[in-house]
Amino acid sequence: MTARRVARVLLDSPLPQLDRLFDYAIPASLVSEVAPGVRVKVPLRSAGRMVDAFVVEVGEQDDADRPLSELDTVISTVPVLTPGLYALARRAADRAAGSASDILRLAIPKRMVRAEKAWLANPLTAAPVVDEDAATRASLVLADFPGLEDAILDAGRVALDAPPRLAQPSLGAWAELLAAAAVRTLAAGRSAVIVVPDHRDQAQVASALAAWAPDGSVVETDARQSSPARYAAFLRTLSDAPCIVLGNRSAVYAPVHDIGLVALWDDGDPLLSEPLSPGVHARDAALVRQELDGCALLFAGHTRTSDVERLVGVGWVRELPAQRRTSPRVVLSATREGESRGARVPSSAFAAARGALESGPVLVQVARPGYAPVLVCAECRHPARCRHCGGPLHARAAGAVPVCTWCGRSASGWTCADCGSDKVRMVSSGSERTADELGRAFPGTRIIVADGEHPVLHVDAKPALVIATRGAEPIAEGGYRAVILLDGDRMLQADDLRIGESCLRWWSNAAALAAPRAPVHLVGVAGPVARALATWTQPAYARAELEDRIPLRMPPAVRVASIDGDRVAVDTALTALREGVPEVDPTWVLGPVPTENGARALVRFDYSAGSKVTDALRASVIADALAARRANKGRRQPQGRPQAPRNTLRVRVDVPDLDL
Secondary structure (H helix, E strand, O other), X not given: OOOEEEEEEEEOOOOHHHOOEEXXXXXHHHOOOOOOOOEEEEEEOOOOEEEEEEEEEEEEEOOOOOOOOEOOEEEEOOOOOOHHHHHHHHHHHHHOOOOHHHHHHHHOOOXXXXXXXXXXXXXXXXXXXXXXXXXXXXXXXXXXXXXXXHHHHXXXXXXXXXXXXXXXXXXXXXXXXXXXXXXXXXXXXXXXXXXXXXXXXXXXXXXXXXXXXXXOOEEEEOOOOOHHHHHHHHHHHOOOOOOEEEEOHHHHHOOOOOEEEEEEEOOOOHHHXXXXXXXXXXXXXXXXXXXXXXXXXXXXXXXXXXXXXXXXXXXXXEEOOOOOOOOOEEXXXXXXXXXXXXXXXXXXXXXXXXXXXXXXXXXXXXXOOOOEOOEEEOOOOOEOEOOOOOOEEEEOOOOOOOEEOOOOOEOOOOOOOOOOOOOEEEOOXXXXXXXXXXXXXXXXOOEEEEOOOOOOOEEOOOOEXXXXXXXXXXXXXXXXXXXXXXXXXXXXXXXXXXXXXXHHHHHHHHHOOEXXXXXXXXXXXXXXXXXXXXXXXXHXXXXXXXXXXXXXXXXXXXXXXXXXXOHHHHHHHHHHHHHHOXXXXXXXXXXXXXXXXXXXXXXXXXXXXXXXXXHHHHHHHHHHHHHHHHHHOOXXXXXXXXXXXXXXXXXXXXXXXXXX
């Protein structure tokens, strides 16, 4: 019997029941073009159409009597899906009870023909050579953390607290540290991947790499790039020549050759959490990749998340202290006797700002952008709401007509639904209102507003008041001469399990922008978070947070999965989970509770039972999708009344908070 060539392909489909490999016969005309990793089009008989797919394996099959559909066309002969990338996508998807195709949709950019032709015409094969002087300087930077260079070269897993200072007038020491780790890895002939939250952090690391890395060895990738540029950068990572990949959360999947290091900066930033299905955090993807590829793994930040602290506690990640401990000069500012208790800027912070403005810029961090983000009725204090959509009203300037935050409509003629009053009162000050107030308090001083609507990356060393929202603080040349952290008590009141960690991260990142020995005033905050900032002991705070969550079975002490869908589907999934995974304690299941779209339940489980729980949840998702397809198959919709689609089961694993 004559064997035939068969390709096993992964369909590019969001349907969970299609998340497996399918066999297709390779026509004789395509045998020379079909290879593992190439894009193809294949017929999907159940849908009666052609779909895109990736070839995962190619082989021969002796059973020629088994009917197989044939591949239709080869879209591109470039093997964009490497074996390592498929293994990573498969493992990460299984860990999150998701589909591998959803991971690959994030990891592999859309094909751009012109960029592909240019790459095929001139592929890069020569390995970059790191200058000996650059490698030496990189080793000197790494020497601030004894054992770090050896850990990088020996595929170790480490966590460290980045030095809270500027290495150069406009460059953070943390960026220089990550660049040094990547350059040292490249000097050893291996690739490195650096993952940062946003373009501001990316620009910092890119600036540090520009001084050390060889030309053409740094590949930047992020969502701001044009589609051809992003695809060209992806093709560069497929070369055998090692490189340094620098980008946002999807860069963790970069299919570089012989990876030696994956470094994550500030893993507590929510931008590193993938919002699209299956919602794999860059930290979790990096852990999976380190296990698969045997590369070094580096977690760095000015603070320590409880997730990384758990890994340190169980011995999976090793903590590396700095040789010389440095910390900003943090002052806990409170109102003094005789001052108004409602004073937003106490006299001590005010005096520090006035003195610092004589020599350079001063940073003032606030909680929210805009002028007055929150308005209430002046009579009864009821929140002012839009009459059209119910959204909160805010003011763009003093005396301006209130505007809805949600729909953008002006609320002229607004009256309170409770008492009928037509007057509003501001109860929150945004960046613009703070700038207005401080501008009157410091006449003649230059005022700079930095927030989402007014992005500022750098400021010079001349005196200025920089009013910035959390995370939007620009870097000042030589560092800020003083840092004032306002609205801390308001930030801590947010309804979030991890708000303490988040506030400590916001404040620590701002404090790291201060000049040496410059005062950092935290206004109106006391308690464990304030003490951790003042003593610069963020790992100890993360450790205490983790210890408090263990008896309460809160993440990250345990893993949490959310199950959403109609009530019957959620109940069915919970029943299957209890029967299939006896390790799940029934008391660890919260809900189901009614929601707008049906019902929701939360399942808490130990890490040791992770694979069993995710497998069971994934099986329930597939079973529900198949049941929905059978229910809708052949059903005729009433004329003029389109039938509402049946809610399918949705599962998300490792949700950061218990929010029912």
